[in-house]
Amino acid sequence: MRTVPFADPPHLPEGGTQVTKAELITLLVMAVGLWLLIQFTGLKFWHAAVVFAAGFYLATSAAGSQISDLAARILATFGH
Numbered sequence: 425m426r427t428v429p430f431a432d433p434p435h436l437p438e439g440g441t442q443v444t445k446a447e448l449i450t451l452l453v454m455a456v457g458l459w460l461l462i463q464f465t466g467l468k469f470w471h472a473a474v475v476f477a478a479g480f481y482l483a484t485s486a487a488g489s490q491i492s493d494l495a496a497r498i499l500a501t502f503g504h
């Protein structure tokens with residue numbers, strides 16, 4: 425009987441990162457929420473794109489860590 429060797433695990437390109445299940449679920453929830461808002465509230469796609477871009481810019485700026493800390497403190501206040 426002939427055996428087939430196992431394939432090597434895929435190698436990520438230099439500096440690449442692997443997407444986790446939690447990130448995929450978050451992306452799926454955001455996509456469904458965006459679709460619902462577009463379908464049922466009249467939200468224009470470009471409005472959502474502008475807000476998303478502004479949020480991404482804020483998250484990557486120096487204020488991103490402060491915003492994250494503030495959000496964590498607010499959630500901790502409510503017991504989460």
